[in-house]
Amino acid sequence: MKKLASDTPRARRGMTVVELLIAMTITVMIGLAMATVLTSVSRGLSSTNSERSALQRANVLSHRLTSYTQSALAIIEADDRGLAMWLHDESGEGRVNLLELRVFWVDEVGQTISIERIVFPVAWTLEEIDTANTLVTSIEDPFVVIAQQRALGYTETSLLIDGMAAVNFIPAESTAAESSRFAMIVDLPIETNHIEEILLSVALPMHQEPQ
Numbered sequence: 001m002k003k004l005a006s007d008t009p010r011a012r013r014g015m016t017v018v019e020l021l022i023a024m025t026i027t028v029m030i031g032l033a034m035a036t037v038l039t040s041v042s043r044g045l046s047s048t049n050s051e052r053s054a055l056q057r058a059n060v061l062s063h064r065l066t067s068y069t070q071s072a073l074a075i076i077e078a079d080d081r082g083l084a085m086w087l088h089d090e091s092g093e094g095r096v097n098l099l100e101l102r103v104f105w106v107d108e109v110g111q112t113i114s115i116e117r118i119v120f121p122v123a124w125t126l127e128e129i130d131t132a133n134t135l136v137t138s139i140e141d142p143f144v145v146i147a148q149q150r151a152l153g154y155t156e157t158s159l160l161i162d163g164m165a166a167v168n169f170i171p172a173e174s175t176a177a178e179s180s181r182f183a184m185i186v187d188l189p190i191e192t193n194h195i196e197e198i199l200l201s202v203a204l205p206m207h208q209e210p211q
Helices: 017-069 126-132 142-151
Strands: 074-079 082-086 101-107 112-118 155-162 166-171 181-191 194-203
Touching (some): 017 155, 017 181, 017 194, 074 142, 074 166, 112 142
Antiparallel strands (some): 074 082, 082 101, 101 112, 112 155, 166 181, 181 194
């Protein structure tokens, strides 16, 4: 009886070494292509998450700062150190005193913004507080003033926000004290070598220039 073609030794032979190498090469190429695609997708998702996180930080900063500026009377100084704010006029004199001062410090190294205020000892009498609660005149540097009070142990500092590479304040008028609106440029680190610049607007609806 005649053998079928499929029963011949030639038909039953396995893959040659060349064919095996070609198959392995194709498999490796497909694997590398898939790995490249997965890496790109992973990087894209990571970048998107980083950008979303940065925008959330900018939004948090805007809301927290607005909680102060909505009732604040004036920003009396703004530079690369941060901003000094006249929060309210409890004395009714139209002038800034220590207890009405708030300083927002920008720390570019630590990438934070913190707020510092005067807190006199609880054991002090009202007379002692009134004596220590001196005026902050227009010729004084409010940043230096509060640093001097800190050296005496009379300030309290709290974190406002972190994750800020740099913050710049630009007043709408020629001086900070005259301005009821500010532009705030915030540099947010998105990735290791990438900074995203965000522009925010700061308004003081209760603006009052100190005497």
